[in-house]
Amino acid sequence: MSGPSDYQPSNPALQWIERRLPILGLMHSSFVVYPTPRNLNYWWTFGAILSFMLGMQILTGVILAMHYTPHADLAFKSVELIVRDVNYGWLLRNMHACGASMFFFAVYVHMLRGLYYGSYKEPREVLWILGVIIYLLMMATGFMGYVLPWGQMSFWGATVITNLFSAIPYFGESIVTLLWGGYSVGNPTLNRFFSLHYLLPFLIAGVVVLHVWALHVAGQNNPDGVEPKTEKDTVPFTPHATIKDGFGVACFLLLYAWFIFYMPNYLGDADNYIPANPGVTPPHIVPEWYYLPFYAILRSIPNKLAGVIGMFSAIIVLCFLPWLDAARTRSSKYRPLAKQFFWIFVVVCILLGYLGAQPPEGIYVIAGRVLTVCYFAYFLIVLPLLSRIEKPRPVPNSISEAILAKSGKAVASVAIALVAAGALFLGSLQDARASEGSDKPPGNKWSFSGPFGKFDRGALQRGLKVYKEVCASCHGLSYVAFRNLAEAGGPGYSVAQAAAFASEYKVKDGPNDAGDMFERPGRPADYFPSPFPNEQAARAANGGAAPPDLSLITKARSYGRGFPWFIFDFFTQYQEQGPDYVSAVLQGFDDHVPEGVTIPEGSYYNKYFPGHAIKMPKPLSDGQVTYDDGSPTTVAQYSKDVTTFLMWTAEPHMEARKRLGFQVFVFLILFAGLMYFTKKKVWADSH
Amino acid sequence: MNPDASTIAAGAPIEVDLSPVAEGQDIKVFWRGKPIYISHRTKKQIDEARGVNVASLPDPETDEARVKSGHEQWLVVIGICTHLGCIPIAHEGNYDGFFCPCHGSQYDSSGRIRQGPAPANLPVPPYQFVSDTKIQIG
Known part of the structure; x- marks a missing residue:
């Protein structure tokens, strides 16, 4: 681009091109000499x-x-x-x-x-x-x-x-x-x-x-x-x-x-x-x-x-x-x-x-x-x-x-x-x-945090159980398919186990030849069915507040870390605000409402929910879900397990990301x- | 690049039944993709809206000009902040009206701008009363 080039390729084929379109000379004069x-x-x-x-x-x-x-x-x-x-x-x-x-x-x-x-x-x-x-x-x-x-x-x-x-x-x-x-x-x-x-x-x-x-x-x-x-x-x-x-x-x-x-x-x-x-x-x-x-x-x-x-x-x-x-x-x-x-x-x-x-x-x-x-x-x-x-x-x-006079000034x-x-x-x-208010969720030690973090398979399996038995009655998981349960980096089920899990669900399909919709057992390719047909139905059934879909909840919720934490976070790779918040909300219910906070009819007090008035009643209580592996059946353990599971649903390829x-x-x-x-x-x- | 025929057709007038809206309540309906607030105002809200000195407002307009006579209790406004288009929250702010969470504009119980960066009052959409309890927007 800086004037005519005197570049002459040695290869005859390139010479032939160069005489007709001097593109090689252009490249040579612009980016070589x-x-x-x-x-x-x-x-x-x-x-x-x-x-x-x-x-x-x-x-x-x-x-x-x-x-x-x-x-x-x-x-x-x-x-x-x-x-x-x-x-x-x-x-x-x-x-x-x-x-x-x-x-x-x-x-x-x-x-x-x-x-x-x-x-x-x-x-x-x-x-x-x-x-x-x-x-x-x-x-x-x-x-x-x-x-x-x-x-x-x-x-x-x-x-x-x-x-x-x-x-x-x-x-x-x-x-x-x-x-x-x-x-x-x-x-x-x-x-x-x-x-x-x-x-x-x-x-x-x-x-x-x-x-x-x-x-x-x-x-x-x-x-x-x-x-x-x-x-x-x-x-x-x-x-x-x-x-x-x-x-x-x-x-x-x-x-x-x-x-x-x-x-x-x-x-x-x-x-x-x-x-x-x-x-x-x-x-x-x-x-x-x-x-x-x-x-x-x-x-x-x-x-x-x-x-x-x-x-x-x-x-x-x-x-x-x-x-x-x-x-x-x-x-x-x-x-x-x-x-x-x-x-x-x-x-x-x-x-x-x-x-x-x-x-x-x-x-x-x-x-x-x-x-x-x-x-x-x-x-x-x-x-x-x-x-x-x-x-x-x-x-x-x-x-x-x-250059000769260059002092060694530190850039x-x-x-x-x-x-x-x-x-x-x-x-x-x-x-x-x-968020308004000073109630920041307490930090947790997550198996999936840090540059080498991996999901705890046991926690994922237990979390799935908590979701299925408790959360699923109101919250959907619509971006997660049953086949995902058998994928690498997930809860570690086999393909057969995932298929068996899917078949316990009834999935709406159709229309058939008669033009009717029908129900059939779930297949691995199906997605978790949502509890409500649409958002309005969810809203109407839950006192005006629609329970959010949980597939992405741990990435869709966050809280302010404040100065100077966000700077340290960049270096320590802390990015678990979402899981910390979700787990804190699950444990933040309190029957005793502190003074100065008014909770409207039909809402419940939650220490970590913004504004403190949450429509969801306390979802978990000790001993509600039975665990087969001997883990403690406490609210703290349930919260930790279900949050780990929801982190996986929000980012199923997290392990691959950190490994690569x-x-x-x-x-x-x-x-x-x-x-x-x-x-x-x-x-x-x-x- | 102007709206195509189907978009224009979908923007035809709609009818809204007001009978389920109790005094002090408001509903939000969508018309042309825009939220329309329909407020059933209380006596207090109407008095507040009429009590202010109109000349002192940033965008002077009387409350009478913003509602239909004989239906003073009904305020119908497009719920889009005239600043940058966020949706104000009803029954919030210092003026018993609307509060925009984006940049802090506050509107009174007549939807008039009272405080904040918004330049104009919440616009009143074209509407008329079909019967005492039903309006047609558009």
């Missing part, structure tokens, strides 16, 4: 990481789309079936869902790197603006992708975000109707979002080509911000940059794999494991973490239209950055004031992200307003002003001079600060869902190590 500045640091590997992530998202996304059903009644179930039944479907889904977060994480690093080193300055304005366009497309794609699983957060996120457009005067309502394809978010909305979610990544790929083209015309910026002058200032792209990027990608994969295999739900919202319900709004609607700073800006501005304008301006302002910052020195390395303000800006963004996840009340609103002002002030006041008053330090004459401290800040930011989500995760980690660590030493060897005489 292309001169790349000698002094690039690891922040520059994020370009390669982003290309890798885009490829990853498209690849996993195309396969997921083969199994997904874009229909309001079927979408949620089809996603669950991908996770449960498709070969390695759980892996594909985790890769795609965590991949979105990793993609945004990498893009934020990439953007901040550009901001710090002045990569948007002349002659790279168009390169920068193309980057902002990619970022906008990514946000649209990410948002529509989040709608597809059709959980509660999907539905309500879609409602809130599409309603942003209703703020536009005169045309707002018609635009929203056009987005919905109906009078509210519904099946037509899901269909068009699926179509666009499939289209936009290819548009992104197209703009990425332009972005790389512009990059290869203007040449890469570098940490010192001086253009390469002689050949001594650059190294050829291959092998130098290729191998360095390879090492960068390998390290990034380690972080990515940590989420995929050990913390797949850390960045997600428990509410999205509840199927979309247009009649119930979740108590806190929180977007994915990567939108939180903008969501905070939206909510800080009390006027609706102004809030929407503020939110979009926060992104659009980036397009004008090359002209807002007129300083001639590119790199903040040589701009003492700009450097400080840059870090203040990073902190402002992280704090805005934190506030975006908090309920919009009291001090959070005021802090949000102050930080919104700070955000815009950085672009509109600080940068234009600095370019006039700041006295930059002298810039080296050339890149080779800068590590910055990296650590960034990781800690990132963890705080990511974790703020968990914090946001803190270990193998992947061993491989990745070896691979990253090899890449590192190869990189050292390649760069040995280039420093």
Whole structure:
């Protein structure tokens, strides 16, 4: 992409092609001999990481789309079936869902790197603006992708975000109707979002080509911000940059794999494991973490239209950055004031992200307003002003001079600060869902926790018995089939035992030749029959509160861990909020209602249930279910067993996930190590 | 990309029987995929709605203009917060009306915005009384 190449392939067949379509020469000049500045640091590997992530998202996304059903009644179930039944479907889904977060994480690093080193300055304005366009497309794609699983957060996120457009005067309502394809978010909305979610990544790929083209015309910026002058200032792209990027990608994969295999739900919202319900709004609607700073800006501005304008301006302002910052020195390395303000800006963004996840009340609103002002002030006041008053330090004459003068300043401290800040930011989500009241469920020791966790087979079998004899009279288990009981990583029954278990159930089938529905004994392929034909019947039979389906309950319930626990959770892989909560609710019944709590007629007091008034009467009592293996028949033991069983129903492939995760980690660590030493060897005489 | 014919047809008017709704109760029905709150207001709620100084409201509108005369006890509003489209909860908040859990908007017993980021009152859908105990929405 940098002018005509003098590349001549030696193979005659390739020569024949090259004379007609010089694609090999293009590749050769762009990715082999292309001169790349000698002094690039690891922040520059994020370009390669982003290309890798885009490829990853498209690849996993195309396969997921083969199994997904874009229909309001079927979408949620089809996603669950991908996770449960498709070969390695759980892996594909985790890769795609965590991949979105990793993609945004990498893009934020990439953007901040550009901001710090002045990569948007002349002659790279168009390169920068193309980057902002990619970022906008990514946000649209990410948002529509989040709608597809059709959980509660999907539905309500879609409602809130599409309603942003209703703020536009005169045309707002018609635009929203056009987005919905109906009078509210519904099946037509899901269909068009699926179509666009499939289209936009290819548009992104197209703009990425332009972005790389512009990059290869203007040449890469570098940490010192001086253009390469002689050949001594650059190294050829291959092998130098290729191998360095390879090492960068390998390290990034380690972080990515940590989420995929050990913390797949850390960045997600428990509410999205509840199927979309247009009649119930979740108590806190929180977007994915990567939108939180903008969501905070939206909510800080009390006027609706102004809030929407503020939110979009926060992104659009980036397009004008090359002209807002007129300083001639590119790199903040040589701009003492700009450097400080840059870090203040990073902190402002992280704090805005934190506030975006908090309920919009009291001090959070005021802090949000102050930080919104700070955000815009950085672009509109600080940068234009600095370019006039700041006295930059002298810039080296050339890149080779800068390398010679390179002090051994530790980038590590910055990296650590960034990781800690990132963890705080990511974790703020968990914090946001803190339930009212201080009654946090007590932690338990679960057999399935940790990187090597496995289900306790005995507990699974006992839990199944408790479910069958107690819970099943009101709660369904509709995503679990009898055949699952005989699958690896489950309760460990044989195929024959599972078939025998199934045959004890009566399953409705039909119609037969006479057109009648009939009942027959269950088969292994059948799913657990639900106790009620529909939600209304369940509601009517239970005093107005429908007993939820238990298939996903341990993933659909959570509680706020609060600061600083959510940071430790990332490292300790604690993700058993759901099981802790379920087991606490089962044991949290108390006939003695504490003072100050009023329990309405027909409800019961429960210490751990949000609001304390639960419609379910105390379900378990000592000795209610008999155990054949001599385990204690106490409420505590029942709760533990049934919760273990429900964790398995929520994630039947958890053991496979953790096992494969270990193998992947061993491989990745070896691979990253090899890449590192190869990189050292390649760069040995280039420093 | 506008709504297709079947979606428009499904949005035809619906009739709702009000006789089972006791005073102080409210029901939620769906019309065009939107929740419609039908509240049987108490005397206290009506007095509160009529007692405020209309000019002091963010979106000034009298209670009389929001209900049908002769049926003052019935409030029919689209239960979609005018801020960002969440569903407010009935009988909550400081004004005996609706409270939106998403961003904290509060509406009074006439569905008028009183506090929070929402810019407008809860809209009143087109409806009329077919008989004393039955309305047609749409």
